[in-house]
Amino acid sequence: MNREEKKKKALCVMSGGMDSTLAAFMMREAGYELLAVHFNYDQRTQTKELACFEAICKELAIETKYVLDLSFFKQLGASALTDSTIDVPVGGIEEGVPVTYVPFRNGIFLSMAAAIAEKEGASVISIGVVEEDSSGYPDCRESYIASMQQSINLGTKDETQIEIAMPLVHLKKSQIVQKALELHVPLELTWSCYKNEEKACGVCDSCRLRLGGFALAKTQDPIEYE
């Protein structure tokens, strides 16, 4: 294979959830060689998410994987996902930024991904952000991600040119489920629950969004709920 035929590399930021997994499958579909990065940040479901990430990487035959341990968010606190004294809300999705918001989490994830992409020569970073049909996190907005792409290109070497792909940003959860089924994404290997690691709780915002998507797509979620 000569230089021209070599596949471009996409670094996929992957939590082990449905959205970032679909984004990775879409990057494979688009012809990229996949690399992956996963963050352990002492979130409640860290062990489960990591196991899902590993299983999904195996499915995608991803060889270059970064698993990064970030104690920072625990030290910072201020989120129900990383501070065990703040309960995960289970009463239904409300207006505004919820207490599960982790301050500038995607900013930190994308900055680290940019450093990896620069080192590895990846031309794309993929992230599974969803803007409208989501928990309302400010770091999942398209305007933010587009600005961050510009910042990354200004703050790295001139020859480093990175595009941040966010193929799900304007999809509804039901469209995400449909697209995942089309691409044969192993949804049974993904995890979305904020609270539990054994059986999904079904009532946190993330479970509600996921279950709502499956219901509208008229199909059964293959994972177990309590």
Next chain:
Amino acid sequence: MNREEKKKKALCVMSGGMDSTLAAFMMREAGYELLAVHFNYDQRTQTKELACFEAICKELAIETKYVLDLSFFKQLGASALTDSTIDVPVGGIEEGVPVTYVPFRNGIFLSMAAAIAEKEGASVISIGVVEEDSSGYPDCRESYIASMQQSINLGTKDETQIEIAMPLVHLKKSQIVQKALELHVPLELTWSCYKNEEKACGVCDSCRLRLGGFALAKTQDPIEYE
């Protein structure tokens, strides 16, 4: 003190070097209450830099300090500062991005600083970047920092509005020395050398820039050189 009289908070990103120390003193001069963040990233001079940071915080009577351990850059490698198999260049400053460049380091530092600033209610983050009279790192450019400020404001809560102050960005090293003397910055507590922790080497890019600044300012650097 009522709400109106309460000082605004500035979170100072501080390495223990001359530039970020001066930036912090300038923020104090401007009337801010100071908070500080320092990063240990397994760089060669980590122990010395941390000791300098602590001593400077004591001088500035900073109470809210974050010292963050980031194993990421060591894991990533690719820089003479974090990879002991790559020698720190000592032959003089050359054109282009040097091997001491740590991929998107300031992007990662500023992202974490943004998360802290959002939690602590700081309206300013200060960073001691210098654009022209520097090692030529892309993440020290004004255009990058300005873009990053926009990204941070788009990616955090709507009520979070953060300015990134870079008071040194267009100063020459000699002007930095002069300004530091004016503000009685304890330069004997700062460390710039990339290589050593006992006596500064005097020949790495960072020592050369610092010594050049002192020479032009016609004053003596109070730290010891080998």
